[in-house]
Amino acid sequence: MEKKRTKFGTWWQAHKPTKRRIIQLYAALLTNANIKGFFSGKIYQGGAKNMCVPGMNCYSCPGAAASCPLGALQNALGSSNARLPFYVFGILMLFGLMFGRFICGFLCPFGLIQDLLHKIKTPKIKKNRFTRILSYLKYVILVVFVILMPLIYSTMSFPMPGFCKYICPSGTLLGAGGLLSNSANEKMLSMLGPLFTWKFVLLVILIVGAVFIYRIFCRFLCPLGAIYGFFNKISLLGIKVDKPKCTDCGLCVGHCDMDVLHVGDHECISCGKCVNVCPTGAISYKGPKILLAPNEVGGRPNTKNVDPVDYPGTPLPKKTKIARSIVAGVMIVAMVASLVYYNFIHKDPVTAKPPSSSQTGPEVGGEVGDLCYDYELDVYGQDENIKISDFRGKVTLVNFWYIYCSSCVKELETEFPKVKDHYGDEIEILAIHSYQEYNSDINAFIGEKFPDEDFIFCRDGEGEELFHLLGGEQAWPVTVILDQEGVIVETIYGGTTYEELCKIIDGIGNKTPAQPEGGNVGDLCYDFELDLYGTDGTTSVKDYRGKVTLVNFWYIYCSSCVKELETEFPLVKDKYGDKIEILAVHSNQEYNSDIPAFIAEKFPGEDFIFCRDQAGEEYFHMLGGDQAWPITVILDQEGYIVQTIYGGTTADELSTIIDGILAK
Amino acid sequence: MPQSTRKRIHLIYGCVLAALTAILGVALILSALGIYSSGPRAYSYASIGAAFWRISALVFIVVGGVIGGIVLNLTIPLENQRPKSVRDDVAVMEKLKARAGAQPEAAKQVNLRRIYKIVTAAISVVIMIPPAIYFLLPFFPGWKEKLFTVDNLNGDIIRSVIIVMIPAVICLALCYVCSVLIRKSLQKEAAIYKKALAENPTRSPAAKTKKSSKTPTYVWILRGSIVAIGVIFVVVGILNGGMNDVFTKAVAICTECIGLG
Numbered sequence: 060m061e062k063k064r065t066k067f068g069t070w071w072q073a074h075k076p077t078k079r080r081i082i083q084l085y086a087a088l089l090t091n092a093n094i095k096g097f098f099s100g101k102i103y104q105g106g107a108k109n110m111c112v113p114g115m116n117c118y119s120c121p122g123a124a125a126s127c128p129l130g131a132l133q134n135a136l137g138s139s140n141a142r143l144p145f146y147v148f149g150i151l152m153l154f155g156l157m158f159g160r161f162i163c164g165f166l167c168p169f170g171l172i173q174d175l176l177h178k179i180k181t182p183k184i185k186k187n188r189f190t191r192i193l194s195y196l197k198y199v200i201l202v203v204f205v206i207l208m209p210l211i212y213s214t215m216s217f218p219m220p221g222f223c224k225y226i227c228p229s230g231t232l233l234g235a236g237g238l239l240s241n242s243a244n245e246k247m248l249s250m251l252g253p254l255f256t257w258k259f260v261l262l263v264i265l266i267v268g269a270v271f272i273y274r275i276f277c278r279f280l281c282p283l284g285a286i287y288g289f290f291n292k293i294s295l296l297g298i299k300v301d302k303p304k305c306t307d308c309g310l311c312v313g314h315c316d317m318d319v320l321h322v323g324d325h326e327c328i329s330c331g332k333c334v335n336v337c338p339t340g341a342i343s344y345k346g347p348k349i350l351l352a353p354n355e356v357g358g359r360p361n362t363k364n365v366d367p368v369d370y371p372g373t374p375l376p377k378k379t380k381i382a383r384s385i386v387a388g389v390m391i392v393a394m395v396a397s398l399v400y401y402n403f404i405h406k407d408p409v410t411a412k413p414p415s416s417s418q419t420g421p422e423v424g425g426e427v428g429d430l431c432y433d434y435e436l437d438v439y440g441q442d443e444n445i446k447i448s449d450f451r452g453k454v455t456l457v458n459f460w461y462i463y464c465s466s467c468v469k470e471l472e473t474e475f476p477k478v479k480d481h482y483g484d485e486i487e488i489l490a491i492h493s494y495q496e497y498n499s500d501i502n503a504f505i506g507e508k509f510p511d512e513d514f515i516f517c518r519d520g521e522g523e524e525l526f527h528l529l530g531g532e533q534a535w536p537v538t539v540i541l542d543q544e545g546v547i548v549e550t551i552y553g554g555t556t557y558e559e560l561c562k563i564i565d566g567i568g569n570k571t572p573a574q575p576e577g578g579n580v581g582d583l584c585y586d587f588e589l590d591l592y593g594t595d596g597t598t599s600v601k602d603y604r605g606k607v608t609l610v611n612f613w614y615i616y617c618s619s620c621v622k623e624l625e626t627e628f629p630l631v632k633d634k635y636g637d638k639i640e641i642l643a644v645h646s647n648q649e650y651n652s653d654i655p656a657f658i659a660e661k662f663p664g665e666d667f668i669f670c671r672d673q674a675g676e677e678y679f680h681m682l683g684g685d686q687a688w689p690i691t692v693i694l695d696q697e698g699y700i701v702q703t704i705y706g707g708t709t710a711d712e713l714s715t716i717i718d719g720i721l722a723k
Numbered sequence: 724m725p726q727s728t729r730k731r732i733h734l735i736y737g738c739v740l741a742a743l744t745a746i747l748g749v750a751l752i753l754s755a756l757g758i759y760s761s762g763p764r765a766y767s768y769a770s771i772g773a774a775f776w777r778i779s780a781l782v783f784i785v786v787g788g789v790i791g792g793i794v795l796n797l798t799i800p801l802e803n804q805r806p807k808s809v810r811d812d813v814a815v816m817e818k819l820k821a822r823a824g825a826q827p828e829a830a831k832q833v834n835l836r837r838i839y840k841i842v843t844a845a846i847s848v849v850i851m852i853p854p855a856i857y858f859l860l861p862f863f864p865g866w867k868e869k870l871f872t873v874d875n876l877n878g879d880i881i882r883s884v885i886i887v888m889i890p891a892v893i894c895l896a897l898c899y900v901c902s903v904l905i906r907k908s909l910q911k912e913a914a915i916y917k918k919a920l921a922e923n924p925t926r927s928p929a930a931k932t933k934k935s936s937k938t939p940t941y942v943w944i945l946r947g948s949i950v951a952i953g954v955i956f957v958v959v960g961i962l963n964g965g966m967n968d969v970f971t972k973a974v975a976i977c978t979e980c981i982g983l984g
Contacts, residue, residue, distance in 0.1 A: 110969075117980060126970075130980060134972045142963045142968070146961060149952075153954070153957070155949075156946060180792030181740050191902070203883075230982065231982050234982075245768065254982050257982075258982035271741065463971060466978060466979060533975055534983065
């Protein structure tokens with residue numbers, strides 16, 4: 060007898076998440092079980108990273124619980140000159156045989172993201188012959204970006220994860236997105252450049268594309284899906300067709316959103332849609348039916364002409380019910396255990412503590428302006444040790460690198476030799492391998508890659524101790540530049556260039572380097588004539604050299620501009636008095652001729668210099684303004700731009716910056 | 724509410740949301756390009772925040788639109804639309820063949836298809852030879868330095884990608900043309916069989932060609948071999964340090980992988 064349902068019960072039955080969706084969510088959470096990483100902005104560094112997850116999930120994602128098989132494969136091929144990549148091949152073979160592209164349909168977090176995006180209510184682009192042809196593009200990407208590029212670059216001892224670097228949207232979304240959205244990683248923002256812009260643009264195209272085209276990335280670009288596709292026919296889990304029952308009606312292929320020609324071919328992700336529409340019940344899941352009975356995954360089945368035994372609602376045999384309960388229990392325990400381990404039991408490696416105070420003076424530290432920690436370092440290829448203080452009297456470039464970091468190796472090969480050639484004995488370059496030494500051939504590597512370089516190659520004392528002391532976190536390279544007295548002048552996170560290094564070194568040699576005028580941080584600020592309100596006179600920023608100058612761009616209809624001029628800037632002026640000067644530049648077309656009256660009414664007692672951008676907004680745009688006000692540009696006593704604050708600011712924020720300038 | 728009205732509501736809503744989504748995508752891309760082009764090391768929370776602020780209204784509208792779409796689906800549901808069947812042309816042909824027997828004219832169509840395939844494969848191979856040579860050359864002494872200079876590695880990579888992708892796109896286009904021709908040929912062949920069947924409907928009974936769905940023994944042998952090889956590979960990998968390589972790479976932020984450079 061059919062059970063009567065309430066109205067809500069009927070609605071719930073029609074809209075409840077399918078089993079597949081639940082499994083996808085479970086897998087995505089298990090794959091990213093290190094939830095605390097999203098809050099701390101650090102990636103998990105424990106032993107589970109020896110293993111790979113089956114789906115595509117960037118290992119630089121703060122939540123990643125294990126390694127990405129595709130990243131691991133490229134890395135293994137990139138180091139295939141050192142050892143053959145048996146481990147990753149073995150892992151991929153076992154995953155492929157066990158699951159095939161079932162992984163894409165059920166276990167891949169990026170697949171889940173695309174599935175959810177495709178749910179957005181817009182017209183969809185259906186599969187056609189063109190998409191079918193395009194589905195072979197992923198094999199080209201597999202061969203070129205995943206196999207050939209790492210292999211070719213490995214001949215030059217140069218790690219090159221071609222797919223990760225130029226295409227992988229999972230890395231951009233989960234890795235970059237997860238890390239950069241945490242303010243703890245703010246300094247990483249300075250590393251962003253053309254590569255990030257390209258990857259971000261690609262990510263946006265794929266995300267928008269996924270709204271209109273079902274699994275755009277999986278179908279056309281994903282090399283991991285291409286690999287697993289090879290195993291689809293023989294995998295233990297997946298879709299099978301009972302051929303004698305099949306009537307070749309074509310409903311299965313018609314309903315499938317992937318570019319399949321036959322059910323279960325290399326494009327099939329085992330989503331189970333075909334299982335539900337097959338009118339004769341010829342299609343079912345392979346493998347044991349403990350988790351997935353036929354016709355149970357994708358939701359509402361076609362009940363015409365089919366034996367109802369296979370459909371949900373039919374009572375399951377008692378044995379299956381018990382087995383399912385056990386499996387569900389194990390899965391819940393596994394999830395809870397993972398969450399507890401990653402978030403509560405596992406502790407991140409402790410960042411090295413500074414040496415004791417007896418070894419260091421009060422000014423010793425790892426930040427700009429500090430006297431650099433003095434560490435003893437082992438020199439590669441020699442028995443002697445060196446200390447950073449040994450190089451006082453010269454400008455010292457302390458570069459932290461490691462052997463698998465291609466951008467580290469690249470800058471050591473291309474940028475630093477030019478700097479050394481340019482400055483000769485005036486500078487010293489310490490190239491510190493600051494990573495656990497998994498590879499005993501670092502000596503050989505250095506001998507092969509840098510045979511003639513006049514650098515001092517040495518090893519970080521306790522793995523990464525000095526690296527952490529000088530501000531390194533989990534990303535390489537980092538270059539710390541010390542002046543002749545051993546004081547840290549600059550720390551560059553990420554790759555650097557010859558030009559950038561020269562600019563800094565010139566700045567050390569010549570304490571007041573002649574720089575061109577500009578509108579960016581570090582530039583000598585453009586000097587413009589500004590009309591003073593209330594008098595016929597003019598002024599310019601140059602007039603205030605010797606003081607810290609706050610150039611605030613505002614306009615009369617911008618409430619946040621007026622508010623901060625009313626509430627925040629007076630506090631700053633009161634605090635610093637004559638040490639600072641505040642230029643309040645009205646930098647918008649003047650809709651209202653009563654601006655002097657407005658100023659007199661709103662700011663009667665303020666000791667600001669109210670003036671006008673002579674050509675409407677010209678000065679505002681030159682100093683980085685676009686279409687949003689307010690902007691505050693802070694100049695040091697010499698007229699250099701120290702910081703540009705877009706949007707509203709506070710007295711606290713301004714005080715922090717001004718204190719920093721005055722301290723120098 | 725009648726189904727046609729519901730359909731219209733859903734269509735209009737979907738089109739508007741699609742347009743907004745596309746505009747948002749373009750706005751995001753332009754924002755990123757705007758920040759990038761504003762100077763070196765231009766990305767900062769301030770610049771990203773300012774860029775986001777400019778498009779925030781659009782973001783909120785699209786997010787609202789997505790939520791509205793869910794509400795629309797729940798409140799004014801559409802009946803499930805069944806897509807048309809997509810029949811396997813080759814399987815249909817097999818059935819027709821079995822029923823109508825051999826047709827000399829149809830044999831010509833089969834030969835034509837074979838020619839299309841051979842010509843496409845041959846041209847594709849020829850087109851892909853230069854990129855294949857290009858990628859093999861670095862393995863020969865002396866060529867590595869000529870093709871991949873460390874000074875301009877990014878430029879070399881872009882050149883490599885172009886060298887491979889252009890022929891690959893040409894091959895894909897060729898495959899598309901080939902598939903259209905093959906489909907036309909199949910349609911012609913099917914018409915021949917259908918005509919023959921119309922002329923003589925009882926010529927030959929439909930043949931039962933379906934095999935049992937039991938997994939063949941060779942598949943089990945293959946599976947067993949792959950498991951054995953996979954396990955051996957993993958063990959060898961652990962012993963030769965391959966597993967340690969995976970760990971080493973995975974516990975540091977791969978700045979290139981996430982686009983930091």
